[in-house]
Every structure is written in C-alpha cells, then in structure tokens.
Amino acid sequence: MTINTPRPTRTHKPAEERxxxxxxxxxxxxxxxxxxxxxxxxxxxxxxxGKGTIYRLFDNKEALxxxxxxxxxEDLSAHVNESIDEIEDPEQxxxxxxxxYFDFFDRNPGTVELFIQERAEFRNREKPIYFIYQENRRxxxxxxxxxxxxxxxxxxxxxxxxxxxxxxxxxxAVFSQRLSGGQRPLSEQSDAVxxxxxxGIKG
Amino acid sequence: MTINTPRPTRTHKPAEERxxxxxxxxxxxxxxxxxxxxxxxxxxxxxxxGKGTIYRLFDNKEALxxxxxxxxxEDLSAHVNESIDEIEDPEQxxxxxxxxYFDFFDRNPGTVELFIQERAEFRNREKPIYFIYQENRRxxxxxxxxxxxxxxxxxxxxxxxxxxxxxxxxxxAVFSQRLSGGQRPLSEQSDAVxxxxxxGIKG
Amino acid sequence: MTINTPRPTRTHKPAEERxxxxxxxxxxxxxxxxxxxxxxxxxxxxxxxGKGTIYRLFDNKEALxxxxxxxxxEDLSAHVNESIDEIEDPEQxxxxxxxxYFDFFDRNPGTVELFIQERAEFRNREKPIYFIYQENRRxxxxxxxxxxxxxxxxxxxxxxxxxxxxxxxxxxAVFSQRLSGGQRPLSEQSDAVxxxxxxGIKG
Amino acid sequence: MTINTPRPTRTHKPAEERxxxxxxxxxxxxxxxxxxxxxxxxxxxxxxxGKGTIYRLFDNKEALxxxxxxxxxEDLSAHVNESIDEIEDPEQxxxxxxxxYFDFFDRNPGTVELFIQERAEFRNREKPIYFIYQENRRxxxxxxxxxxxxxxxxxxxxxxxxxxxxxxxxxxAVFSQRLSGGQRPLSEQSDAVxxxxxxGIKG
DNA sequence: GATGAATGAGATTTCATTCAT
DNA sequence: TATGAATGAAATCTCATTCAT
Numbered sequence: 001m002t003i004n005t006p007r008p009t010r011t012h013k014p015a016e017e018r019x020x021x022x023x024x025x026x027x028x029x030x031x032x033x034x035x036x037x038x039x040x041x042x043x044x045x046x047x048x049x050g051k052g053t054i055y056r057l058f059d060n061k062e063a064l065x066x067x068x069x070x071x072x073x074e075d076l077s078a079h080v081n082e083s084i085d086e087i088e089d090p091e092q093x094x095x096x097x098x099x100x101y102f103d104f105f106d107r108n109p110g111t112v113e114l115f116i117q118e119r120a121e122f123r124n125r126e127k128p129i130y131f132i133y134q135e136n137r138r139x140x141x142x143x144x145x146x147x148x149x150x151x152x153x154x155x156x157x158x159x160x161x162x163x164x165x166x167x168x169x170x171x172x173a174v175f176s177q178r179l180s181g182g183q184r185p186l187s188e189q190s191d192a193v194x195x196x197x198x199x200g201i202k203g
Numbered sequence: 204m205t206i207n208t209p210r211p212t213r214t215h216k217p218a219e220e221r222x223x224x225x226x227x228x229x230x231x232x233x234x235x236x237x238x239x240x241x242x243x244x245x246x247x248x249x250x251x252x253g254k255g256t257i258y259r260l261f262d263n264k265e266a267l268x269x270x271x272x273x274x275x276x277e278d279l280s281a282h283v284n285e286s287i288d289e290i291e292d293p294e295q296x297x298x299x300x301x302x303x304y305f306d307f308f309d310r311n312p313g314t315v316e317l318f319i320q321e322r323a324e325f326r327n328r329e330k331p332i333y334f335i336y337q338e339n340r341r342x343x344x345x346x347x348x349x350x351x352x353x354x355x356x357x358x359x360x361x362x363x364x365x366x367x368x369x370x371x372x373x374x375x376a377v378f379s380q381r382l383s384g385g386q387r388p389l390s391e392q393s394d395a396v397x398x399x400x401x402x403g404i405k406g
Numbered sequence: 407m408t409i410n411t412p413r414p415t416r417t418h419k420p421a422e423e424r425x426x427x428x429x430x431x432x433x434x435x436x437x438x439x440x441x442x443x444x445x446x447x448x449x450x451x452x453x454x455x456g457k458g459t460i461y462r463l464f465d466n467k468e469a470l471x472x473x474x475x476x477x478x479x480e481d482l483s484a485h486v487n488e489s490i491d492e493i494e495d496p497e498q499x500x501x502x503x504x505x506x507y508f509d510f511f512d513r514n515p516g517t518v519e520l521f522i523q524e525r526a527e528f529r530n531r532e533k534p535i536y537f538i539y540q541e542n543r544r545x546x547x548x549x550x551x552x553x554x555x556x557x558x559x560x561x562x563x564x565x566x567x568x569x570x571x572x573x574x575x576x577x578x579a580v581f582s583q584r585l586s587g588g589q590r591p592l593s594e595q596s597d598a599v600x601x602x603x604x605x606g607i608k609g
Numbered sequence: 610m611t612i613n614t615p616r617p618t619r620t621h622k623p624a625e626e627r628x629x630x631x632x633x634x635x636x637x638x639x640x641x642x643x644x645x646x647x648x649x650x651x652x653x654x655x656x657x658x659g660k661g662t663i664y665r666l667f668d669n670k671e672a673l674x675x676x677x678x679x680x681x682x683e684d685l686s687a688h689v690n691e692s693i694d695e696i697e698d699p700e701q702x703x704x705x706x707x708x709x710y711f712d713f714f715d716r717n718p719g720t721v722e723l724f725i726q727e728r729a730e731f732r733n734r735e736k737p738i739y740f741i742y743q744e745n746r747r748x749x750x751x752x753x754x755x756x757x758x759x760x761x762x763x764x765x766x767x768x769x770x771x772x773x774x775x776x777x778x779x780x781x782a783v784f785s786q787r788l789s790g791g792q793r794p795l796s797e798q799s800d801a802v803x804x805x806x807x808x809g810i811k812g
Numbered sequence: 813g814a815t816g817a818a819t820g821a822g823a824t825t826t827c828a829t830t831c832a833t
Numbered sequence: 834t835a836t837g838a839a840t841g842a843a844a845t846c847t848c849a850t851t852c853a854t
Contacts, residue, residue: 585736
C-alpha cells in the first residue's frame with residue numbers, strides 16, 4: 001500500500017538548486033520524448049516545481065532546452081578532458097580521450113538524443129552547441145597532434161586532417177551505435193577504434 | 204500590391220507522376236523546415252497541388268515524410284552502388300564507394316537533414332530507414348572486405364570491425380560537415396578519408 | 407474463389423432509373439451512417455455510379471438527402487393509406503392504419519433514422535417532411551374521426567384531439583421502439599395500442 | 610463599425626462553477642445549432658471562457674455533448690419525480706407526472722433537440738441516455754401501475770403495457786409538438802392526454 | 813453524358829505561455 | 834515568490850463539390 005505524499009504546495013529553495021533540479025528533469029524528459037513532444041508541464045512535475053517557476057528561471061521552452069544541451073555538453077567535456085593533462089604521451093592522451101568519450105555516452109545515453117534534437121529543431125541557430133565546444137577545444141588537441149607529428153609518430157597526414165578524422169570517427173560511432181540500436185557498450189570498442197585510427201586496416 | 208498569379212486551374216496527371224512531384228517538394232520542404240515545422244499546405248504549394256491531393260496519395264503527414272526519407276535512401280543507395288560491381292579491385296571498390304557517398308551528400312545536402320529528422324521525430328520506430336538499408340547491404344560489403352583480407356591486404360582487424368569503422372567514419376563525416384557548417388565539399392576529402400582508413404595516421 | 411467483375415466503366419441508363427438507384431443507395435447509407443457521416447462517394451459506389459452523376463441529378467448532398475426522406479415518406483404514406491378506403495367501418499380503418507403504420511417501420515427500420523436525421527440536421531427548414539405529409543392527410547382523417555363521433559362512438563374527446571393523440575401515440579411508439587433498442591416487432595403491439603386508444607387503461 | 614468589448618481578462622473560478630457555466634452554454638448552443646454545426650469556440654464564447662478551458666474540463670467535443678445531455682436528463686428526471694412521492698393517489702401521481710413532464714419541455718424546449726441530436730450523432734452508443742434513465746425509473750412506475758390495478762382501477766391492460774403506452778404517448782407528444790412547430794404549450798394538453806390514457810376515446 | 817482526380821474551406825485539439833491568486 | 838488555471842494560435846485532416854478528361 002503506497003501512500004501518496006503529495007509534493008508540499010510551496011517550497012523555498014535557493015534558485016541555483018531549483019535550476020539544477022529543472023535541468024536534470026529536462027534532460028530526462030527531452031531525451032525520452034524529444035523536444036517537441038516533451039510537455040513543459042511534464043518537466044515541471046519531474047522537477048517537483050510548478051510550470052510558472054520554470055518560466056521564471058528560463059525565458060521559454062527553447063531556452064530551457066538549449067540550457068539542457070549546454071549542461072550535457074559541459075558534462076561531456078569535463079568527463080573527457082578531466083585527466084588528460086596528467087598523461088604524458090600524446091598517443092595515450094588520444095586513446096584515453098576516445099575511451100572516456102565513449103564511456104560518457106555509455107553512461108548518459110540520452111545525451112545523444114539531446115544533440116540530435118538540438119540539430120533537428122534548431123536548424124536556424126548558427127551552429128550546434130556540440131560543435132561550438134568542439135571548436136573551443138580544437139587548439140588544444142591540434143597541439144597534441146602536432147607534438148605527435150614532431151615526434152615522428154604521424155607520417156602521412158596533416159595534424160588538421162587527423163584531428164578531423166578522429167572527430168568524425170568517434171562522433172559517427174556514437175550516432176551509429178545509438179541510432180542503429182546497437183546494444184554493445186561503445187567503450188568496449190574504444191581500443192579497436194584507436195588502433196584503426198593509428199594503423200589503418202592495412203596495418 | 205503584388206498580383207498573385209495562382210497555379211492556373213486543376214490539371215490531371217498520372218498518379219505516379221503526382222507522387223514524384225509531391226515527394227520532391229516534400230524533400231525540399233522537410234529538409235528546409237524540419238518535420239514539425241513543415242506545413243503540409245506549404246508542401247502542396249511547392250508541388251503545385253492541393254492539400255487534398257497529398258492526403259489522397261499518402262495516409263498522413265507521417266507517411267509522407269517516411270516515404271520521402273525512403274526515396275532519399277533509395278537514391279543514395281543507387282548512387283553509391285551503381286558502378287561498384289564493374290570495379291575489379293576491392294580496395295578500389297571501397298574508395299569509389301566512399302567517394303560516391305560523399306558526392307551524393309554534396310549534391311543533396313538536404314538528405315542529411317531528412318535522416319536527422321527521421322530519428323528526431325520517430326524515435327519509436329524500430330530502426331531508422333538509413334540503418335535498415337545499411338543492414339541490407341552489409342553482406343555484400345562484408346564479402347568485399349573478406350576478399351581483401353584473403354588477399355592479405357587487411358592485416359590486423361577483422362572484416363566485420365573494418366566495415367563498422369568505415370561506416371561510422373563516413374557517416375560521422377557527413378554529419379560533422381553538415382552540422383558544423385563546413386563549407387568545403389565532402390568529396391574533396393574522400394581520398395584523405397580512404398587513406399586514413401587503409402593506412403591510419405601513423406602509416 | 408470470387409472473381410471481381412468491376413462495374414463497367416460507363417453505362418447508359420434512363421435518368422429515372424438512375425435516380426431510383428441512387429435514392430435506394432442513399433436511403434441505405436444515410437440510415438446506416440447518418441447524414442453527416444455518410445460519404446457521397448460511398449453512396450455513389452452503392453448505387454453503382456460515379457460521384458459526378460449524383461451531382462448532375464441532385465443539387466447537392468442536402469437535396470439528395472431530402473429527396474431520400476421524401477421518397478421514404480411517400481412509401482410510408484402509400485403503405486398506410488393503400489387499402490383504407492375499401493374499409494367501411496371507421497374504427498376498423500383506424501385500427502388498420504395503425505397496424506400498417508407499425509408494419510411499415512418493421513419492414514423499413516432505417517426510415518426512422520432518416521426522420522431523426524432530417525430533424526437533427528435541418529433544424530432550419532420550416533417543418534420536417536413527415537409533418538408536412540401528416541398535415542396533408544389530416545383533413546381526411548379528421549373526417550373519419552368526425553364520422554365516428556357522429557355515430558356516437560367517440561364520447562368525451564373532440565375529434566381534433568383524438569387525432570392528435572393517436573398521431574403522438576404511434577409516432578412515439580415507433581421512436582421509442584427504435585431508440586430504446588426494442589427487438590419485438592411493433593406490429594405485434596398494434597392491437598394493444600388500438601385498444602388503449604379506444605378504451606383507455608380503465609376500460 | 611462595432612467595437613468589440615472582449616471578455617475583460619482572465620478570471621479564476623472553482624472548477625465546479627466553470628463546469629456549470631460551460632454546460633449551460635453548451636446546452637444552448639448544441640440545441641440551437643446541432644451537435645455537428647456547433648463550434649466549440651462558440652460555446653466557449655457563450656460560457657465566457659477560452660477554448661482551452663473547455664478541453665481541460667472535458668475530454669473532447671463528444672464528452673462535452675454527452676455531459677450536456679446527461680445534465681438535461683437529470684434536470685428532467687428531477688423535475689418530474691420531485692413531488693410525486695408526496696401524492697397519495699396513484700392516478701393523481703400519474704397525472705402529475707405527465708403534467709410536469711410536459712411542463713419541463715415547455716420551459717426547456719432545447720432539451721428535445723439535445724435528445725434528437727444524441728440519437729442522430731451517436732447511433733453507435735448502446736442506448737440513448739434518455740432511455741437509460743427511463744429504465745432506471747421503470748420499476749418505481751410499474752409498482753404504481755400495479756397498485757392501480759390492485760385497486761381495480763385498471764381493467765383490461767397489463768401494467769407493463771400501460772406503462773409503455775404512456776411512455777410512448779408523452780414522448781411522442783413532445784416530439785410532435787416540437788417537430789411540427791406547434792406553438793401551444795404542451796402542459797395545456799396534459800389533462801386531455803391523461804383523460805385519453807385513462808378513458809380512451811370512447812369513454 | 814459519365815467519371816473520379818483534384819480542390820480547399822473549415823473544425824477539432826494541443827500546449828507554450830501568461831497571470832490571477 | 835510559487836502555482837496551475839486560463840488562454841488562443843496554429844496545424845492536421847476530411848469530404849462536399851468541381852471540372853478536366
């Protein structure tokens with residue numbers, strides 16, 4: 001026998017905590033239902049607040065969604081970049097990054113949905129948040145590839161191209177796995193992906 | 204004051220031609236506005252028909268959209284596979300396929316949007332049409348990779364994995380280029396991608 | 407194994423026959439689906455003609471429907487009045503009329519639906535066709551009741567009132583039976599109804 | 610040029626009151642325009658609310674309509690049965706019921722329309738609400754007729770039949786008056802109807 | 813004349829957003 | 834400040850009617 005303990009009618013919390021609650025709920029609901037089908041009321045319920053509160057903290061549904069995506073992107077970025085700097089060898093940095101990238105999506109499968117949704121619904125915005133973040137980090141990664149080249153461990157390709165390739169490869173892998181309904185964790189494939197990247201299929 | 208020169212009167216056409224007109228218009232409008240924002244009336248105008256005609260030939264907006272995606276996928280598949288069989292060398296087959304794959308999206312940039320939209324809006328459907336088609340062709344491509352392995356031109360990776368990798372790579376490349384707003388044609392990169400695939404960045 | 411023998415593409419029939427075919431089909435479909443839900447196309451199919459033909463013979467859906475109701479009313483009127491004049495005794499005339507009235511609706515249950523539909527959908531028209539016909543016959547029936555009164559067989563009520571009462575009684579009975587889902591044939595009750603009418607429940 | 614003085618702003622009312630407002634407006638509009646032609650927006654205006662409010666309180670147009678009919682039926686039932694129990698003599702009970710039945714429809718002429726509409730548009734539903742209510746009350750009324758029979762004041766007919774007859778008679782009378790456009794109040798005829806019922810036209 | 817493909821007005825319903833409480 | 838009742842714009846889809854063939 002469950003007892004309904006209805007949410008207390010009004011509660012006071014610091015605004016920052018409210019925001020987090022709402023963004024967490026939004027990530028869940030947007031990922032599960034898609035941007036259009038997600039009902040703001042449903043998000044409000046999940047977050048344990050009234051609709052009005054959402055509209056006080058976010059301009060509108062679009063702003064709420066973009067904040068949600070941004071938060072997800074921050075989490076991804078933090079997860080990937082966290083312990084990279086402590087690694088000395090650039091190849092190992094790359095291998096670790098791939099692994100942690102895959103690992104993040106294994107743990108947060110909804111995040112792919114958020115990225116898809118963003119692009120699907122906000123075609124007009126300049127550039128998806130994902131690619132903005134990617135660009136921000138580009139310089140750092142480029143330098144790592146250049147170091148690798150200087151060490152003679154990249155031969156035939158320009159660092160620029162290599163960076164793009166790996167970006168496309170892992171990005172494509174995440175989408176493919178998610179969209180094709182693949183069940184195997186991505187992170188299991190990270191070594192194979194890295195090997196391919198470094199050695200190619202002939203190697 | 205502009206004078207609208209409305210579509211003259213009603214014209215009769217064979218059903219097949221009408222379908223094509225409508226699917227062409229739909230591909231345009233869905234790609235430009237997204238599934239949700241695309242107004243069926245707008246598609247009708249583009250196709251030069253009345254709304255009713257669309258609803259006579261397609262059950263509803265969803266069916267129209269999915270037909271549009273399917274048609275795009277057929278076009279892609281035909282474009283890629285067309286002249287592959289005439290090529291003898293399996294490596295060359297793969298290189299050509301990559302090139303033609305990229306080339307298709309250069310010529311039909313809206314197609315990526317359609318694929319994104321499908322996934323974004325119809326999360327419930329088993330599997331996106333793209334992956335259904337991909338699976339259909341899998342056996343054929345697998346055989347080519349196996350031949351390559353038998354010829355000793357693939358060393359370290361299983362044909363299965365190699366196939367997945369290349370799938371992810373090109374798929375990711377198309378998305379990346381489109382989503383990141385890249386302006387350079389994909390097909391220009393096809394050689395570099397193939398080189399990476401075969402030789403890796405170390406090679 | 408049935409062989410589809412599709413309706414020959416075009417046939418020529420005298421207009422009068424066409425009209426009858428269409429009205430028969432219309433009576434069926436309108437009774438089964440109701441005025442609003444009845445699709446003109448469906449009626450055309452039932453009648454074995456094209457939609458255009460219907461619109462050549464009838465101004466519009468409304469006119470078609472009203473013609474259908476009128477035809478039904480003519481049939482009812484004919485069925486009831488047919489052999490009344492050959493009967494000598496006025497009481498027997500009334501008893502026979504009641505019986506034939508009920509009998510008609512037993513045989514043509516859809517007719518009630520048509521009358522209901524007419525009223526439901528064409529509230530604006532002066533008076534339903536049923537009541538127009540009823541009024542036309544009123545003088546004749548009034549005379550019969552007056553003869554009955556002159557013969558001393560109606561005591562306490564005016565012929566006018568008696569006529570109205572019986573009208574209401576049988577009309578109500580038909581509706582009740584139909585609307586309440588009664589399964590017993592109306593005509594079985596005609597004697598009881600007539601007895602009540604003549605003698606009341608005390609008698 | 611008329612100046613619209615639009616409903617001021619939004620007001621808050623208890624749900625029960627809102628429901629009543631809406632049902633009152635719906636009864637008016639459905640009776641005047643018929644189920645199909647009645648625009649929900651029009652009902653909303655009459656009720657002084659927005660369309661959305663109607664859809665918050667009722668699942669859809671159909672549910673709104675059926676609630677309206679049910680409410681009307683409750684009102685009728687209450688009006689008829691109200692003071693019957695205080696009457697001692699069963700014949701007087703019946704006479705009073707007839708009178709109050711007619712009186713109700715004189716005061717609420719639209720109610721007949723609602724009943725017609727219900728049947729016309731929802732032919733699929735098991736049984737119209739009117740007949741469901743009628744059946745509920747049947748046992749009580751049957752008992753009254755049986756008491757009358759025991760008192761020797763009904764001779765020749767079974768109580769069952771007598772009850773059906775009177776039901777048909779008054780039901781038919783209401784329809785007839787309404788449909789034939791009769792202007793005289795029904796309640797003026799109630800004595801004559803009762804006399805006919807008890808004594809017949811011969812008596 | 814006969815057909816049925818083509819048309820588009822019109823009505824229901826949803827849900828983001830507002831604002832009275 | 835927090836709530837959720839109230840709002841109404843917007844979009845799908847149907848089907849009576851027309852008219853090219």
